[in-house]
Amino acid sequence: MARATVLVVDDEPNILRTVRTALRTEGYEVETAEDGAAALERLSTRSYDVVLLDVQMPRIGGLEVLQRARAQGLETPVVMMSGHGTIETAVQATRLGARDFLEKPLSTEKLLLTLGHALEVTALKGRVKALERALGSTSALLGEGTAMRELRRVVARAASASAPVLITGERGTGKELVARAIHEGSKRAKHEMEKLNCAAVPQELIESELFGHEAGAFTGAVKMRKGRFERAHGSTLFLDEVGDMPAAMQAKLLRVLQEGEVERVGGAQTLKVDVRVVAATNRDLIADAASGRFRADLYDRLNVVTIRVPALRERKEDIAALVEHFLPASCEANDRARKQLTQGAMNLLLRYRFPGNVRELKNLVDRLVIVTEREVIDEDDLREALPPGSIDGATGGGRDGVYTPGTPLKDMLDAAERDLIMRALEHHKGNATHAARDLGLERSHFYKKMRSLGIRRPGAADDDEEQA
Ligand SMILES: Nc1ncnc2c1ncn2[C@@H]1O[C@H](COP(=O)(O)OP(=O)(O)OP(=O)(O)O)[C@@H](O)[C@H]1O
Ligand SMILES: [Mg+2]
Structure with a gap:
């Protein structure tokens, strides 16, 4: 590994000297700053692998340096050090994004251990990002249908x-x-x-x-x-x-x-x-x-x-998987707590035609995440987000099981079957056993059909065992 560079910030020359010596001996490249202003100046001109930052400094204190640096987009891990290490300061520092906290007088052993950890986390984060990029590029085409x-x-x-x-x-x-x-x-x-x-x-x-x-x-x-x-x-x-x-x-x-x-x-x-x-x-x-x-x-x-x-409506069995992928990503991107779609909402999605295909689904999920305040997105939220009349419309545009020019018969039959099964489930208030009996099907056969058509069972968490 290339030599890691550390910026050490402290107003006491003695500390700067001892820390510098200790870290150089261990192979670190060390730079020092004797106050907050100098630290900010350094941080804006070059990048370090880790910053060691004193809390108590005249004029600009360590917490303020941390806050300002973060506001300017600094992502480098910062380890705070303080001789008056109270819990409050530590908590405050962590809130501001400090990686760790060291108490003075510093023990060399503890110092090296803490810096080592901070660097390890950074390295791991980098690897995760690289892997995500690599995975994103090969498995980006989601859908198991x-x-x-x-x-x-x-x-x-x-x-x-x-x-x-x-x-x-x-x-x-x-x-x-x-x-x-x-x-x-x-x-x-x-x-x-x-x-x-x-x-x-x-x-x-x-x-x-x-x-x-x-x-x-x-x-x-x-x-x-x-x-x-x-x-x-x-x-x-x-x-x-x-x-x-x-x-x-x-x-x-x-x-x-x-x-x-x-x-x-x-x-x-x-x-x-x-x-x-x-x-x-x-x-x-x-x-x-x-x-x-x-x-x-x-x-x-x-x-x-x-x-x-x-088109997405030709492969509705993928809708659930796409939503499960887009929903957490959208919550993250929009800074919202994790949300979920009820099974009813998910099934309603299967009855929509998606003229704008996957992009429309993605945008729809974004809209729902932003607009819905509760953590659960239900059928009503969904009906409101979809174009009026696009589901259950008399035009046939939103209704499955109708002849659609240029569509293979198999797809139209699937659509009709999906529609009928969902209606049966609705009629029996989500009870799959009753719906199966009503349709004259073995329950296991009924579940298999639901799976292959991409239908999620309403209240799937209840006692019915789905693995048949
Ligand atoms: N199978 C899929 N899995 C995951 N995401 C998908 C999938 N298909 C499309 N998307 C997403 O849907 C959006 C639209 O995809 P893309 O831009 O490739 O479509 P397009 O066919 O080029 O559309 P246009 O004709 O409008 O240019 C993108 O955000 C893309 O990431
Ligand atoms: Mg395109």
Whole structure:
């Protein structure tokens, strides 16, 4: 491990000297500050692994230093020391975010032990963060239903190849997550994925965005600028909303895909690029290609592998798992105590169509967390948060078990079955045994069905054993 650096703050020169000697002997790199102002100055100019801070100092005391440093975003662990170590000071220091407390006169042994602990916690926190990042990137595509498992399988297979991928799906289904998963699962993952949203760039700038430009290529092109293709060399280029690319650009993109080389705007030189293109769209590109709105030959090039991300209403069995993931995260992010959804609320979610898919579910959870004051979110809270008439509506829009054009029969049957079972459960006030008998099903068979359809049993904590 690299040498840990410590900042020692005390107004007594003697203490600074002894602590410095003791810590240097142990291999620490030590800096000292003789008062609060000097400490704050140091802390704002460089970073330390740990700070040792005296409580009693003239002018700016240790607690105030701690408070100010934290307010400025200091995350370094701070160990307080005091000769008049009363409980109150210790408590106050802990509230302000001190990691530990040492009493004077200092024992060298205790000092080293405490600093060692503080550094260990920091190291562990760092590792947790790194692991979370790593996990977040591979398991970000949540959902244990058949559709999501199949999707993850296809994503993994696509990742190991180098062919272009076209990702289709409604808005908010997770197309960008899929693109990231492909990149991160590929041998290109050591580089950053480049991304360009083709719908967000003004038409006249898109060429320079993609291919870059030389200085003076056009008015405003003051400096040479590399394009996305060049920057994505050795990596993946994610072309989001590719269906909205202007026709002239489609032709140029096609050429790059065919030849693997780009030219900066205003440049004479051709640059070889090794870029894997992953494109996404929520448009129907087959129809667009048929009508001439999108180049058919470009479609063929992009569409070597197609991944269709299913709409959330086609995989309602994943809703509960997504809520269980989003809810605690949202409480944390919004600084709210942990909240829970009642089973009734959870089941009500299964009857909503989610036109905005996973993004809508995520936003809905955020809204519920912010608006609901109690720790339990129930059906009424949910009904209020959803668009009026979107559940039980006479339009059929919110009702399952109706014919939906373009939906596989199996999905419609699942939806109908889910709806009927939930109604039976409601009718029997959540008593699964009665509902099963009513429907003429074995109880174990009934539970199995509920599980596969993603239905949570109301009051699942009661005496009925669910593992059948
Ligand atoms: N399977 C999933 N597991 C966890 N989170 C998901 C999943 N699918 C989508 N999300 C989350 O939902 C939100 C929308 O996902 P994303 O941006 O990838 O969708 P999109 O299909 O690209 O949407 P749009 O078409 O609107 O651009 C993101 O916050 C994403 O993290
Ligand atoms: Mg997107």
